[in-house]
Amino acid sequence: MARLTVRDLLDQRGKHPFAMLRVETLDEAEAAARAGVELLSVPPAMVFDRRLREVAPDAFIFPGDNFYEIGTTDDFLHWAFPLYKHGADAFYCSGALATIRAMADHGLPVCGHVGLIPSKRTWTGGFKAVGKTLETAQLVWQQVRAAEAAGAFAVEIEVVPQSITKAIAEKTGLFLISMGAGAAGHAQYLFSDDVLGQNRVRIPRHAKVYADFAAEQDRLQALRVEAMGRFARDIHDGDYPAPQHLVDCDSEVVAAFRDWLDQATR
Incomplete structure (x- = not known):
């Protein structure tokens, strides 16, 4: 399989459902790539390890971290450029719209975050669905429009009612990465810890467990x-x-x- 591009993802919206995992190790990255998972979220440090592209040569790689781990707009740019040079395909950004805009202005493919944003959950009431009321559904749509206007090509849409996600998918040009937001997302995203059954804390409702690594x-x-x-x-x-x-x-x-x-x- 040829390595995917941003254009490929946008062109395949609604035609091919993509699989996406957050992986934390090279073994997980290799397993995901061999299993046919097209999109991988990875710790930024993993991008600098040449073995990543040896084990997952065709995967579309998103390095990502919480905005407070990276800092200001300038910090994001200084963070992203070396990662891009070493083979990152796009960047997760939960920072300010100005940060998304600055990265996009430099030609860096950016994925924003809407709905339940764990690092900003205090604004929406904690770890719970966002979009179950008219007001909060409007908020999610406004977040999507703002990210698109700032230059993002994608957003992670997290724990949003599936019907709201479907309505948004019909009106946006963004690539929607659904984490617990329904099948209308153009990619379905889970954490390998949940998929592999090695999460020893509460398993999110949207997660599906396929193995029991904790017992092993x-x-x-x-x-x-x-x-x-x-x-x-x-x-x-x-x-x-x-x-x-x-x-x-x-x-x-x-x-x-x-x-x-x-x-x-x-």
């Missing part, structure tokens, strides 16, 4: 403890190291060394 991690941890316990007991009981674990030399060498050592330490 617990099993492996029990194996670690058991193996390391036997190792410690072997040492304490004098059973390790055993002869098969040792290397030695000829007795003549040992005798000569001891004679030399006796003289050297007088």
Whole structure:
């Protein structure tokens, strides 16, 4: 598969439903790419690791972090340019509209965030759906229009009623990345921690669990403890190291060394 471009995503709106995952490790990135997940959100540092493109050569890569981890508009630009140089395809930005505008003005593909924005949840009442009332649905639409006017090509639309997302999708030119906002999004986005079942806190309602890595991690941890316990007991009981674990030399060498050592330490 050829590496996707922004133009490809926009042209495929409503024609092909894209899969997107947040991955935290190279192993997860490789698994996602091999599994056919087209869009990957990654920690920014991962972009600088040349192995990312070795394991996921065709994936559309979004580095992203919360706006308060990056800073002002100038900080975002200084953050984005090296990432773009190292192969990032687009940038998640929950910062100011001025930041989106500045990045877009420099030709950097930007994805904004609307609806439930976890880093700004205090404004919409915490971790809950946004858009269930006329007023909040209008807010989501205003956020979409503002991001588009600022130059974003996409927005993550999070925990918005599916009917509101569908109505917005019919009226916007943006690529909508749905996280719990319904099938009208042009991509469906989840975190690999939830998909793999390794999230040990509350699983969001919109998430779907496909594996039980937490149980497997617990099993492996029990194996670690058991193996390391036997190792410690072997040492304490004098059973390790055993002869098969040792290397030695000829007795003549040992005798000569001891004679030399006796003289050297007088």
